[in-house]
Amino acid sequence: MRTSTKKHLVAFPAAVILTAVLASLCSTQFVLAELTALGIEISVSARIAMCFEDLGILRSLLPAVAACWLVGFPVAHALEARIGGNRNAWFAAAGGAALVGELLIMQAVLGVTAIAGARSLPGLLCQGVAGALGGYLFARMTRVPRPEEDLDA
Amino acid sequence: MRSLALLLILLLVHVAQAAPRVETIADGLEFPWSIAFLPDGAMLVTERSGRLRIVRDGKLLPDAVAGVPEVLVGGQGGLLDVVLDPAFAENQTIYLSFSFGTTARNATRVVSARFDGTSLSDLRVLFTASPFKKGMGHFGGRMAFLPDGTLLLTTGEGFDYRESAQSLGSHLGKTIRINPDGSVPLDNPFFSDDRALPEIFSYGHRNPQAILVSPADGSILQHEHGPRGGDELNRIVAGRNYGWPVVTYGRDYSGARISPFETYPGMEPPLLHWTPSIAPAGMTLYDGALFPEWRGDLFVAALAERSIRRIDLDNGTIVGQEVLFDDLGERMRDVRTGPDGALYVLTDSTDGRILRIVPETPRP
Numbered sequence: 198m199r200t201s202t203k204k205h206l207v208a209f210p211a212a213v214i215l216t217a218v219l220a221s222l223c224s225t226q227f228v229l230a231e232l233t234a235l236g237i238e239i240s241v242s243a244r245i246a247m248c249f250e251d252l253g254i255l256r257s258l259l260p261a262v263a264a265c266w267l268v269g270f271p272v273a274h275a276l277e278a279r280i281g282g283n284r285n286a287w288f289a290a291a292g293g294a295a296l297v298g299e300l301l302i303m304q305a306v307l308g309v310t311a312i313a314g315a316r317s318l319p320g321l322l323c324q325g326v327a328g329a330l331g332g333y334l335f336a337r338m339t340r341v342p343r344p345e346e347d348l349d350a
Numbered sequence: 351m352r353s354l355a356l357l358l359i360l361l362l363v364h365v366a367q368a369a370p371r372v373e374t375i376a377d378g379l380e381f382p383w384s385i386a387f388l389p390d391g392a393m394l395v396t397e398r399s400g401r402l403r404i405v406r407d408g409k410l411l412p413d414a415v416a417g418v419p420e421v422l423v424g425g426q427g428g429l430l431d432v433v434l435d436p437a438f439a440e441n442q443t444i445y446l447s448f449s450f451g452t453t454a455r456n457a458t459r460v461v462s463a464r465f466d467g468t469s470l471s472d473l474r475v476l477f478t479a480s481p482f483k484k485g486m487g488h489f490g491g492r493m494a495f496l497p498d499g500t501l502l503l504t505t506g507e508g509f510d511y512r513e514s515a516q517s518l519g520s521h522l523g524k525t526i527r528i529n530p531d532g533s534v535p536l537d538n539p540f541f542s543d544d545r546a547l548p549e550i551f552s553y554g555h556r557n558p559q560a561i562l563v564s565p566a567d568g569s570i571l572q573h574e575h576g577p578r579g580g581d582e583l584n585r586i587v588a589g590r591n592y593g594w595p596v597v598t599y600g601r602d603y604s605g606a607r608i609s610p611f612e613t614y615p616g617m618e619p620p621l622l623h624w625t626p627s628i629a630p631a632g633m634t635l636y637d638g639a640l641f642p643e644w645r646g647d648l649f650v651a652a653l654a655e656r657s658i659r660r661i662d663l664d665n666g667t668i669v670g671q672e673v674l675f676d677d678l679g680e681r682m683r684d685v686r687t688g689p690d691g692a693l694y695v696l697t698d699s700t701d702g703r704i705l706r707i708v709p710e711t712p713r714p
Contacts, residue, residue: 221606224606225606225607228606228608228609229610231513232513232595232609234513235516235596237596237609237611237614239610247607247610250606250607251606251607253606254604254605254606256605257604258604308425308453308485308486308509309485309487309510310510311603311604312604313512313604313606314606316510
């Protein structure tokens with residue numbers, strides 16, 4: 198198996214897991230913030246417990262993130278090849294945009310927001326940031342070494 | 351000899367309580383939602399698609415009632431409840447609830463109208479929930495009259511607006527109480543609160559799908575859909591907070607928690623909750639003559655469970671539940687007690703039916 202293929206096979210799941218975990222944590226915090234805004238007192242221990250419990254949504258979030266990136270990352274690769282520029286930035290942008298786009302499409306189709314923490318614009322943007330960080334991680338882990346790095350190796 | 355007599359008595363009791371018979375009164379209804387019994391023996395049935403139909407002499411009339419207002423149809427929205435005025439025999443007035451507006455901007459609305467047997471006239475808008483919301487989920491829409499002549503209406507919280515259920519400045523996720531002319535009763539619990547909408551009777555609801563007033567003691571019973579789990583049966587008291595979305599036994603559809611709390615100070619716990627969800631729809635407090643053993647029990651139609659739940663009440667206390675008619679395998683939208691003592695059930699599909707449930711054998 199080629200080294201680049203191995204890198205992709207490791208990097209993609211790692212990035213998906215990072216984004217899904219961050220997206221879950223972001224959603225929980227926004228849901229809790231909405232309750233706090235109602236005047237509800239929530240202890241730190243209750244917040245932490247809910248964060249861990251909500252990781253159960255990874256069952257659906259992991260495939261959802263993977264699915265949108267199967268579209269987003271090839272687009273990022275093509276844009277980088279065509280336009281040039283920073284590869285990490287392209288993949289970070291694609292990772293965030295694909296996740297936000299997927300949530301918006303689901304909202305348009307279902308008529309409701311699939312992730313409660315993404316109902317507000319800041320909540321949606323946080324999901325985008327989670328996607329961007331995953332995209333960045335993927336780009337870093339799959340970067341092609343420059344010639345001088347090869348010589349060093 | 352005594353044993354033989356006892357056996358005979360048990361046999362007679364068994365025959366008297368034989369499995370009820372299910373008859374189809376009408377079919378071909380498009381998502382029937384609610385049913386009302388007219389004094390002349392006919393029935394009015396709403397179809398969520400926006401038509402009001404008449405069943406007369408056991409037959410569904412081909413023509414829908416004319417003059418029904420324009421209804422926003424889609425998702426969970428459409429023509430919802432139909433209720434007769436308590437003095438219908440004198441004033442021929444009915445009340446309709448429905449979703450109104452556009453997909454991007456809509457609300458639950460109630461109108462009154464005079465029904466002459468074939469059409470509606472003198473249409474009056476009595477109430478429109480505020481603020482308008484986006485999306486076609488959670489309209490509530492069930493109505494019931496209180497003994498004082500005021501009208502109760504349930505409203506949903508619009509799904510994506512769940513925190514609005516806790517806001518007294520919003521009609522979303524509330525029980526509303528108005529006079530039959532649309533004015534606000536002066537004794538509503540928040541009438542004098544400048545920060546609250548005066549029509550609000552109770553709050554903290556998700557998507558209530560039934561409300562009724564017990565003729566025995568005037569208590570108000572309501573049920574509402576939870577998300578994934580946490581469907582609730584509540585006893586509604588003026589001014590009380592029923593907790594959504596701060597307290598719930600359900601989870602979000604994603605699997606995430608709605609809140610860390612199942613109870614919270616100042617918020618009413620349900621009489622019971624269904625977890626996992628059964629998706630309760632209509633409800634009746636049975637007081638008919640055909641099933642004496644069921645008198646005083648609650649019957650709840652269930653969409654997801656595809657059944658009718660009998661809730662055994664003993665002096666207002668729940669002592670048991672029974673799942674009935676699940677063998678039919680149909681989503682049940684409404685259940686009512688007919689004037690003849692039979693149970694009437696609406697099934698929820700594009701080919702919806704009106705079922706009449708009677709004892710299998712004549713009562714001794």
